[in-house]
Amino acid sequence: MLQEMYKQNQTFLATSSYISSITKSRKRGSAKKAEAILFDMYDQYKNGNTEVKPNTKLVTSIIDCWQKSNERDAGDRAEALLNWLIDAHKEGDKNDDSMMPNEFSFASAIGAWARTRKFNKAIRGRAILDKMLELNKSGDISAVPNNYCYTAVINSCAYSEDDELEKQVALRIAIKSYKELISTPEYGIPNQVTFSTIITALRYLTPQSKKRADAIKNIFKLCKEKGEVGDFVLRTLQASLDRDNLREVVGNDAIASNGSVILEELPSAWKQNTVAR
Numbered sequence: 183m184l185q186e187m188y189k190q191n192q193t194f195l196a197t198s199s200y201i202s203s204i205t206k207s208r209k210r211g212s213a214k215k216a217e218a219i220l221f222d223m224y225d226q227y228k229n230g231n232t233e234v235k236p237n238t239k240l241v242t243s244i245i246d247c248w249q250k251s252n253e254r255d256a257g258d259r260a261e262a263l264l265n266w267l268i269d270a271h272k273e274g275d276k277n278d279d280s281m282m283p284n285e286f287s288f289a290s291a292i293g294a295w296a297r298t299r300k301f302n303k304a305i306r307g308r309a310i311l312d313k314m315l316e317l318n319k320s321g322d323i324s325a326v327p328n329n330y331c332y333t334a335v336i337n338s339c340a341y342s343e344d345d346e347l348e349k350q351v352a353l354r355i356a357i358k359s360y361k362e363l364i365s366t367p368e369y370g371i372p373n374q375v376t377f378s379t380i381i382t383a384l385r386y387l388t389p390q391s392k393k394r395a396d397a398i399k400n401i402f403k404l405c406k407e408k409g410e411v412g413d414f415v416l417r418t419l420q421a422s423l424d425r426d427n428l429r430e431v432v433g434n435d436a437i438a439s440n441g442s443v444i445l446e447e448l449p450s451a452w453k454q455n456t457v458a459r
Contacts, residue, residue, distance in 0.1 A: 205247040213247040249294040260294030296338035304352040307338035329370040340383035377405040412456035
């Protein structure tokens with residue numbers, strides 16, 4: 183029915199509703215199908231049909247669809263679509279922001295790389311973030327990276343392929359991105375997902391050692407100060423530290439007999455922002 187509506191009434195509202203139904207279906211090939219319709223919309227717009235001009239929200243929904251598609255080339259396709267959006271914005275009227283990529287456009291494209299099983303995905307994810315920084319600095323876009331963009335980069339590092347050189351490169355990118363985020367307030371405040379992800383990166387990318395344990399404890403210290411301790415962080419912490427180190431950072435009274443940390447036993451200041459959200 184929606185497909186028939188699209189054929190008969192190719193307005194922006196009808197077409198975007200049709201694309202939305204495709205992206206929400208999560209069926210294999212849905213991102214590719216939605217992208218094809220998007221390009222058809224844009225061709226019609228360039229040929230004079232102003233009623234079907236795509237906008238950032240619509241394009242970003244398709245980038246996000248690639249991110250969630252689980253297809254092997256999802257990272258490449260999401261990045262290519264982001265680059266198409268960037269070019270379309272640059273080619274348009276300078277006073278028209280309707281196709282200007284935003285932070286969600288970039289975060290979704292980075293997230294697509296994070297979910298793939300390919301070599302160099304940490305490099306590719308970070309490259310998208312660097313492009314965002316460059317475009318913002320040049321004035322081509324107004325969006326600045328946020329904690330979602332940085333967390334997506336760190337996530338692409340944490341789950342890199344099991345290759346020694348790959349892991350070394352990913353570790354450098356993860357640490358650089360984490361330090362950049364926590365030292366640049368205008369990029370947003372790291373949340374419990376960010377802290378959990380950088381701890382996971384250290385767990386998977388470095389051998390078990392005192393140095394790794396100390397690094398994780400320092401991350402958790404900042405997590406406490408930011409009031410971002412939640413179940414997500416605690417599960418990662420439990421998997422990354424031995425019993426003695428865990429007891430050192432949360433206190434003996436907060437550890438149950440099975441070795442898990444009891445969130446309710448932790449100081450309220452440690453978790454105030456996760457509770458507020």
